[in-house]
Amino acid sequence: MEFILSIWGPASKLFKDSPPLLMALFSARLGSRGLSLMHFMPLLENDLLAHTSDNSGFTMDFSNKTTPPPTPLECTSYDDILSALYGLKSFGNKLWFDYLNVLISRLIHFVSDNRSQDPSNSSIRVKRTLQLSNAFLGAALDHLAADSPSWWRDYWGEVHKISSESLSWILALQNIQASQVACLRAAATAHTGSATAPSAHASSDGNRRSQANSYNPIPEHIRRQVPRRPDGTEPCLRFFGGSMCHGGTVDRCAYSKRTHVWDSPLPREVQSCINRLYGGNKRSHYGPQRG
Incomplete structure (x- = not known):
């Protein structure tokens, strides 16, 4: 009884439906194996006060017949996913082993990378990010529940797959x-x-x-090195790689936010990549000179 109360206490202060969530947590039924990450959205301050002000939210029913929590509303931003992950991490910091907290930290980095690459929070990309986060989580937890001599190696293999690349x-x-x-x-x-x-x-x-x-075809870590002017204009990589953008001319790029004139050499890794992709270094790093 003392152990149950020790794990129920932190959960009841974070999540509304704590008994079914705890059952999912300790049977590794998360992500694609059970509850979505969005079930672990932490309670807001006002909701927490209302939830803990009396015994209406208190239950010790941890049986298999416990009603699963309702499906949460569809998330609309990366911040929603991160809030759920931080709620789960707050619980994990109290009761989990470090190797499980590493799994949650990898998911946080994955979602954060997507948020920085998609500041507009496009609905389809947010949805896919949540779906793949659930898939990553479920795939890793599968190995913790498996009776296999290689479960430890397989678990870390899944954890290291969690990446925006x-x-x-x-x-x-x-x-x-x-x-x-x-x-x-x-x-x-x-x-x-x-x-x-x-x-x-x-x-x-x-x-x-x-x-x-x-x-x-340009890897994301290369894209992040592409220089950009304060107004958002960037060099036409196809042109500086030795080819020509579709619909453009030597003096003018086909796209309004790209240019065929740049004031300094491109970073070495960027230039090497576009040379391979677009046919070799057939022109100067700087493109046509300004008149």
Whole structure:
């Protein structure tokens, strides 16, 4: 009884449906194996006060018949996912071993990386981030519940797969981009007859950008090294790699926020990457000189 009370106390101060959540926690039924991360959203201060002010939220029913908590509302931002992860980590810091806390920390870094890459919190990418986070969590916990001599090695193998540069996430991003391109094409087709000349030009520029970005062969760690001016303009990597952007000229890039004139050499890793991708260093680092 003393042990049950010791684990119930921290959980009741963090989560509303603490008994079913505790059962899921200690039977490793999380993520794709059971409860979603969103079940672990910590209570806000006012909700916590209302929940703990009387005995209405108190229960010691830890039987298999305990009603599972309702499905949480769909999250709308990366902050929602991070809030749930920090709620889970707060519980884990009190009662879990370090190797489980490392798993949660990796998930926090994964979600944080996506938040920095998608400041607009696009709904489809937020949804995919939550889905893959649940999948990562469930895959790792599978090995803790397995009766296998290699469970420890397999567990850490799954933990180290949790990354914004993992193959599963790269494939998920490509699917997202493909669906966005399809939506843009459908919208452009529906408004072909009513678009004015300026808006048609903007749509054409947007379609070219979407098509060019539907598959981006440049690794993310290289993309982060690409220089950018204060107004958001960046060098046209295809041009500086020795090729030509689709629809552009030597003096002018086809995209409004890219340029064929840059004031300094590109970082060594960036230049090496685009040389391999776009045909070799056929021109100067600086592109055409300013007149």
